[in-house]
Amino acid sequence: MKLHLNRRYRFAASHRLHSAQLDESENRRIYGKCNNPYGHGHNYVVEVSVSGAVDPATGMIANLVELDAFVGREVLDAFDHKNLNEEIPLFREQVPTTENLCVEIFRRLRAFPAARLDRVRLEETGLNSFEYAGEPEESNR
């Protein structure tokens, strides 16, 4: 039986979309309001999907206590109430778009030991969301 367990988490963070490879006017043209030098914030929602065999002793793919603790440690503690550009080393080099943030969250969660990480879906607002399921050639474990 093919089953996926999905869990939603929330964090709030600020960012500024600005590329060092573009000049000021080009940054303003491409990123618009998101290029405001003071930054702005979002209430992000992270939807984490894992799969695996259901343990007959527990009826579970993964114990939610373990999944919550792992996501809390690897993602929520790192990102909640932070400035992504200033406080996440990767985003000193990469633009913290929701695309890049979604991939980074997937990479941080890939090592979850109790089940296979299938997909991360990240909502920047209730109207924008992005999904990443790893690259076809790379194993998720």
Place this chain on the structure above:
Amino acid sequence: MVYLTRKIEFSASHYYNNPAMSPEENRRVFGKCNNPHGHGHNYVLEVTVAGTPDPTTGMVLDLKELKEILEREITERMDHRFLNYEVPELAGKIPTTENVAAVIWNLLEPKITRGKLHCVRLYETPDLFVDCFGDAP
């Protein structure tokens, strides 16, 4: 291929306990869910059927028919029930979202004869849900 999804809600109680484990072990593994008096959820079930629309009716299957199947197979069986004691298909199983979703798949799959059951998505809460695709590869 067109995918059609119908949503229903039902409310039910349950608790998690494995009789093969000690009471301490059950409390450790299942936490609050081990309370033997049970607790409840407003479950939301989304059932997705895949198929090609019939050229005459324009439908994958008649929604009225799907509604009746869901009412008979799921709502009547699970709504306002204690899942551990009142749903025979769950007897001897821990009624986790995973196991309830798999039971729902097995109840619905043979009843859906127009189109093919593609996915059963069961929300225990808005932040916890399971997708079941049957024995799909």
